[in-house]
Amino acid sequence: MPVYTVTVATGSQWFAGTDDYIYITLVGTERCSARTLLDKPLYNDFERGAVDSYDVRVEENLGELVLVKLEKKKYWVADDWYCRYITVKTPAGDYMEFPCFRWLTDDKEVVLRDGTAHLPQDDKTSVVKLHRQKELNTRCKTYRWKEWQPGFPMSIDAAHHRDLPRDIQFDSEKGVDFVLNYSKAIENLCVNQFMHMFQSSWSDFADFEKIFVKIQNTISEYVMQHWKEDFMFGYQFLNGCNPVVIQKCSKIPDKFPVTNEMVEVSLERELTLEEEVEAGNIFIVDYEILDGITPNATDPCTLQYVAAPMCLLYKNKLKKIMPIAIQLGQTPGEDNPIFLPTDSKYDWLLAKIWLRSSDFHHHQTITHLLRTHLMTEVFGIAMFRQLAAVHPVYKLLIPHIRFTIAINTKAREQLICEFGIFDKANATGGGGHVQLVQKAVRTLTYRSMCFPDMIKSRDMDNKEEVPTYFYRDDGYLVWEATMSFVSDVVHIYYKDDEAVQEDVEIQAFVKDVCSFGMQDFDHCEFPKSLKTREELSEYLTVVVFTASAQHAAVNFGQYDWCSWIPNAPSTMRKPPPTQKGVADINLIIESLPDRGRSSWHLGAVWALSQYQENELYLGMYPDEHFIEKPVKAAMESFRKRLAQISSAIKSRNEGKKLPYYNMSPDKIPNSVAV
Numbered sequence: 251m252p253v254y255t256v257t258v259a260t261g262s263q264w265f266a267g268t269d270d271y272i273y274i275t276l277v278g279t280e281r282c283s284a285r286t287l288l289d290k291p292l293y294n295d296f297e298r299g300a301v302d303s304y305d306v307r308v309e310e311n312l313g314e315l316v317l318v319k320l321e322k323k324k325y326w327v328a329d330d331w332y333c334r335y336i337t338v339k340t341p342a343g344d345y346m347e348f349p350c351f352r353w354l355t356d357d358k359e360v361v362l363r364d365g366t367a368h369l370p371q372d373d374k375t376s377v378v379k380l381h382r383q384k385e386l387n388t389r390c391k392t393y394r395w396k397e398w399q400p401g402f403p404m405s406i407d408a409a410h411h412r413d414l415p416r417d418i419q420f421d422s423e424k425g426v427d428f429v430l431n432y433s434k435a436i437e438n439l440c441v442n443q444f445m446h447m448f449q450s451s452w453s454d455f456a457d458f459e460k461i462f463v464k465i466q467n468t469i470s471e472y473v474m475q476h477w478k479e480d481f482m483f484g485y486q487f488l489n490g491c492n493p494v495v496i497q498k499c500s501k502i503p504d505k506f507p508v509t510n511e512m513v514e515v516s517l518e519r520e521l522t523l524e525e526e527v528e529a530g531n532i533f534i535v536d537y538e539i540l541d542g543i544t545p546n547a548t549d550p551c552t553l554q555y556v557a558a559p560m561c562l563l564y565k566n567k568l569k570k571i572m573p574i575a576i577q578l579g580q581t582p583g584e585d586n587p588i589f590l591p592t593d594s595k596y597d598w599l600l601a602k603i604w605l606r607s608s609d610f611h612h613h614q615t616i617t618h619l620l621r622t623h624l625m626t627e628v629f630g631i632a633m634f635r636q637l638a639a640v641h642p643v644y645k646l647l648i649p650h651i652r653f654t655i656a657i658n659t660k661a662r663e664q665l666i667c668e669f670g671i672f673d674k675a676n677a678t679g680g681g682g683h684v685q686l687v688q689k690a691v692r693t694l695t696y697r698s699m700c701f702p703d704m705i706k707s708r709d710m711d712n713k714e715e716v717p718t719y720f721y722r723d724d725g726y727l728v729w730e731a732t733m734s735f736v737s738d739v740v741h742i743y744y745k746d747d748e749a750v751q752e753d754v755e756i757q758a759f760v761k762d763v764c765s766f767g768m769q770d771f772d773h774c775e776f777p778k779s780l781k782t783r784e785e786l787s788e789y790l791t792v793v794v795f796t797a798s799a800q801h802a803a804v805n806f807g808q809y810d811w812c813s814w815i816p817n818a819p820s821t822m823r824k825p826p827p828t829q830k831g832v833a834d835i836n837l838i839i840e841s842l843p844d845r846g847r848s849s850w851h852l853g854a855v856w857a858l859s860q861y862q863e864n865e866l867y868l869g870m871y872p873d874e875h876f877i878e879k880p881v882k883a884a885m886e887s888f889r890k891r892l893a894q895i896s897s898a899i900k901s902r903n904e905g906k907k908l909p910y911y912n913m914s915p916d917k918i919p920n921s922v923a924v
Contacts, residue, residue, distance in 0.1 A: 278312025724913030
C-alpha cells in the first residue's frame with residue numbers, strides 16, 4: 251500500500267496552535283486519497299511552533315500530486331489554527347512543498363497548490379484551473395471594497411478589526427490598540443500630571459521641557475536646543491518628517507510678492523532675487539492645500555486655527571537652505587504681511603512656528619496617512635481580490651501588505667474617526683483631516699508615487715545643487731535596489747512582454763486598483779493595464795517602496811522631529827498675526843498647544859514612532875512563499891545590496907550631529923504596520 255509522509259508546520263505566533271481535529275486529503279492527477287485524520291495517540295498535535303509528521307496510506311498511487319486539502323473540525327470549542335506549510339514525501343521518494351501561511355478558522359477548509367509559482371496561463375489541467383478560479387471567487391467575496399469617506403481611496407469593508415478576515419488581523423489586537431498605546435505612552439513619558447490642567451497654557455518655552463523626556467535620542471535633543479535657528483528650520487524640509495514639499499522656485503508667485511528689497515540682506519552672492527532664482531538658489535514650500543480647511547471645533551472652549559502659508563528659502567554660500575520670507579496666507583494684502591528674518595525676533599519666530607504647524611498637518615494627513623497607509627491598503631485589497639496565492643506577484647507582495655489593512659482599520663476605528671484620538675490634539679481634527687485627504691486625492695497621480703519622478707517633479711534631483719538632501723540620496727539607492735530585485739523576479743516568470751499582456755490576473759489587479767481602489771478618478775492616471783515587463787517591474791516597485799521605504803521615511807522620525815512641541819505644533823490657539831510688531835513671548839505661548847493637547851501630541855508621536863515587536867525589515871522573508879532557487883538567489887542578492895546601503899549610510903552618519911537614518915534599509919520595515 252503506497253505511503254505518503256506528510257509533515258505539517260504550525261505557526262509560532264501567539265494562539266497559532268489548535269486542539270481541533272485536522273484532516274487532510276491529497277489530490278492527484280489520477281485520484282484522491284481518503285480524508286485522513288492527522289492524529290498521534292497520546293500526543294498533543296499542532297502545538298504552537300510544532301512540526302509534526304504523519305503517514306497517509308492510499309489504496310493506489312494518486313498520480314502526480316497537485317493539491318492538498320486541509321480541514322479543521324471543532325473538538326470542543328472552535329480553536330483557530332495557523333498552518334505555515336505542508337511537505338509531502340511521495341512513495342517514489344520525491345519531496346513536494348505546499349506553502350500555506352494562513353489561518354484555518356471555524357470548520358473551514360484550505361486547499362493548497364504546490365509551492366512553485368504559476369502564472370494563470372501556465373495552468374493546463376482543469377483541476378488546477380478550477381481551484382484557482384474558486385480561490386479568487388471566494389477572495390472577492392471576502393475582501394470587499396468600501397468607501398469610508400467620499401472622495402477617499404477605497405478601503406476594506408470592515409467596521410472593526412475583529413470583522414477582518416483572520417489572515418490579515420494582527421496576531422494580538424492589544425498591541426495595536428491606539429487608545430491603550432497612547433495612554434501607555436503618556437504614562438511612560440510621565441506627562442499624566444498635566445492632563446488635569448488640559449486647557450491651561452504653559453508659562454514659557456522652558457515649561458515644554460517638563461514633558462520632554464531625554465531618552466538618548468540625539469535628534470530630538472538637538473531639535474530642542476536649536477529649533478529657533480533658521481538653519482534647523484530649513485534643514486527639516488530636506489530631511490525631516492515631511493521631505494516631500496520643498497521644490498526649486500522657477501518664478502516668484504504673484505500671490506507671494508517678495509521683492510529684492512525685502513530679502514537682499516539675506517542674499518550672499520551680490521545677485522538680485524531674480525538672478526538668484528535664475529541661478530537655481532531659491533526654493534519654495536507652499537501649503538495652499540490647507541486653504542479653506544475647517545479648524546477643529548470639537549472643543550467649544552478652545553478655538554483652534556489652521557493657516558495655508560508659503561515660505562521662500564535660499565541656498566547660501568555654504569549650501570544651507572535658509573528661510574528668507576514667510577507669508578501666512580494665500581492672498582497678499584495689508585492684513586497678510588510677508589515676514590522676514592530682519593523683523594523682530596518674535597515676529598519671525600511666530601511666523602516660522604505657524605509654518606511648522608502647517609507642515610505637521612500636511613505630513614500627518616497627506617504624506618503619511620494618504621500616500622503610504624491608504625495607498626498601500628488599496629494595493630493590498632486588489633492583490634487579495636485578483637491574484638491567486640500561487641501567482642508569483644502575490645508571493646512577492648504579500649510580505650509588504652502584512653498588517654497594513656489591520657492597522658488602517660484600527661485607525662478608522664479609534665484614531666481618525668469622529669471623536670477619535672486625532673480630534674484630541676490636532677487643529678485639523680473634527681473633520682478637517684477628511685477635507686484635507688479629499689483635496690489631496692485630487693493631486694495624487696501614479697507618477698507621483700514613483701520616487702524618482704516625485705523628486706524630479708520638484709526639480710530637486712541635482713545632487714550638486716542640494717548636496718545634503720539625504721532623503722533623496724538614500725531613497726534613490728533603496729528604490730534602485732528594490733527595482734532591481736523586483737525586475738529579477740518579473741523576468742524569472744515572464745519570458746517576454748506578451749506574457750505580461752496574457753496574464754489575466756495581473757491585468758485584473760491593476761484595473762482593480764484604478765477602477766475600484768482609486769474609483770476611476772480622472773486625474774489619478776493609474777494604469778488600467780500593463781503591456782511590458784518594465785511597466786510591471788516599475789508598478790510593483792511602487793507598491794513595495796511605498797509600503798516599506800516611503801512609509802519608514804515619513805513615520806519613524808516623528809518622535810525625533812515632533813516631540814519638541816514648539817517645533818511641530820499640532821494645533822494653534824490664536825489666529826495667524828495680521829500685522830507685524832504684535833508678537834511677544836506671551837502671544838506665542840498662548841498660540842501653542844495647551845498642556846493637555848501637548849500631552850496627547852507627545853504620546854501620539856511617541857507611539858507612532860515605535861517599531862513592532864518581531865519587526866520584519868526590508869529583504870527579510872521568513873515565510874517562504876517562493877521555493878524556486880532563482881528567486882531565492884534574487885532575494886539573497888537584494889539583501890546583500892541593502893546591507894551595503896545600510897553600511898554606507900552608517901558611515902556617512904558617523905560624527906554627524908544630525909544623522910539621517912530613516913531610509914537606511916536596516917530600519918525600514920517590510921510593510922505599513924504601525
